[in-house]
Amino acid sequence: xxxxxxxxxxxxxxxxxxxxxxxxxxxxxxxxxxxxxxxxxxxxxxxxxxxxxxxxxxxxxxxxxxxxxxxxxxxxxxxxxxxxxxxxxxxxxxxxxxxxxxxxxxxxxxxxxxxxxxxxxxxxxxxxxxxxxxxxxxxxxxxxxxxxxxxxxxxxxxxxxxxxxxxxxxxxxxxxxxxxxxxxxxxxxxxxxxxxxxxxxxxxxxxxxxxxxxxxxxxxxxxxxxxxxxxxxxxxxxxxxxxxxxxxxxxxxxxxxxxxxxxxxxxxxxxxxxxxxxxxxxxxxxxxxxxxxxxxxxxxxxxxxxxx
Numbered sequence: 001x002x003x004x005x006x007x008x009x010x011x012x013x014x015x016x017x018x019x020x021x022x023x024x025x026x027x028x029x030x031x032x033x034x035x036x037x038x039x040x041x042x043x044x045x046x047x048x049x050x051x052x053x054x055x056x057x058x059x060x061x062x063x064x065x066x067x068x069x070x071x072x073x074x075x076x077x078x079x080x081x082x083x084x085x086x087x088x089x090x091x092x093x094x095x096x097x098x099x100x101x102x103x104x105x106x107x108x109x110x111x112x113x114x115x116x117x118x119x120x121x122x123x124x125x126x127x128x129x130x131x132x133x134x135x136x137x138x139x140x141x142x143x144x145x146x147x148x149x150x151x152x153x154x155x156x157x158x159x160x161x162x163x164x165x166x167x168x169x170x171x172x173x174x175x176x177x178x179x180x181x182x183x184x185x186x187x188x189x190x191x192x193x194x195x196x197x198x199x200x201x202x203x204x205x206x207x208x209x210x211x212x213x214x215x216x217x218x219x220x221x222x223x224x225x226x227x228x229x230x231x232x233x234x235x236x237x238x239x240x241x242x243x244x245x246x247x248x249x250x251x252x253x254x255x256x257x258x259x260x261x262x263x264x265x266x267x268x269x270x271x272x273x274x275x276x277x278x279x280x281x282x283x284x285x286x287x288x289x290x291x292x293x294x295x296x297x298x299x300x301x302x303x304x305x306x307x308x
Contacts, residue, residue, distance in 0.1 A: 028098050035091045042083050050076045074141045074158050081159070124161070126178035131160035134177060140185045145257060147184040148175055187256035190230055193263035195252070197270070198245030200280040205246060209235050211277060212250060215269050225265070228258045233266075245282040 053072045133139075135158065140146050144155045146165070153167035163180070165173045199208050216233025219225045231253040239249035254262050274281060 028095065031091065031094050031098070035087065038087055039084065042080065042087070046076050046080050069143075073143070074135065077142070077157075078135060078160065123176075123178060127161045127176050130177035130180065131158070131163075134158065134163070134183075135160075139183060140188070144185050145187045147182075147186065148173075148180055149182055186259075189256065190253060191256050191259040192251050192253045193259040193266070195250045195263070195266070196239060197248045197250065198242060198282055199248065199274075200244075200282050201246060203246075203279055205238055205248065207277075208248060208279060209237070211273050211279070212248065212270060215266065215273050216250070216252065219262070219266060219269065225262060228255050228262060230254060244284075 050072055054069055140155055140158070140163075142155055142158055145153070146155055148163070148165055151165060151167065151173050153165040153171075153173065156164045156166050156172065158164075161177060163175045163177060165175065167173065197208075197212065199205075213233060213235055216235075220229050220232055229252065234251045234253070236249040236251065239247045241247075252259070252262060252266060271281075273279075
């Protein structure tokens with residue numbers, strides 16, 4: 001306490017501070033500028049790399065541009081995050097050195113702590129390893145539509161530890177990569193809509209199949225749909241006998257993500273075609289009983305009760 005009150009202490013402190021400002025501060029400022037410049041260069045380089053990869057994918061007729069875009073976006077995002085972490089670690093180490101702190105014991109201690117944490121954080125390590133293989137094997141990408149452990153939605157982000165899925169209600173579901181047991185990608189490379197069309201038993205099955213094929217071929221020729229349909233409608237034939245209908249199965253192969261919209265449009269056009277050809281689509285009937293007797297009512301076209 002007595003030393004603080006002495007003028008020599010403050011004089012020495014001022015000299016040391018002045019020396020530090022002259023010798024170390026310019027180096028810190030240079031490191032700071034270089035750090036933020038490196039961040040900008042990395043970001044610009046990855047954007048340019050992403051653009052060049054997309055251009056190469058567009059020029060190659062054997063590569064699906066949409067699929068390639070999803071994969072490129074996912075991988076460049078992961079690379080950007082990893083490089084930022086590395087740059088931040090280097091920057092912090094250099095700054096600590098400039099302030100006179102020996103980083104060697106810190107690095108050694110960090111290695112020991114990391115080893116201890118590694119044994120205690122096996123779940124975290126499992127998440128990172130699983131995330132790495134999800135990206136390496138191209139199982140699913142940001143922008144894909146998938147089902148993960150029974151939850152369906154659009155993949156928003158894929159990171160090494162977690163995967164974010166947003167369902168149709170707007171709810172974001174976060175999954176740990178190491179805990180994903182079942183992953184279904186509904187928009188990888190190509191998609192398809194499977195139809196199970198029920199018609200009355202009295203209808204001519206071959207006639208119904210011809211109409212279904214005509215509607216599919218019409219969509220393939222339509223300017224609004226032909227670029228989204230990869231193959232003509234495939235009629236698989238009579239699939240099964242249901243309680244009140246025969247089921248005819250078909251499949252429409254589309255580009256990824258377009259199967260739902262094209263499926264809705266096909267059903268609408270098929271309904272118009274069935275109505276035009278008077279093909280009956282079975283629907284449930286309700287029997288109404290009057291009074292205590294189990295006897296059905298008889299109705300005329302004007303829905304008036306007839307006497308027996």
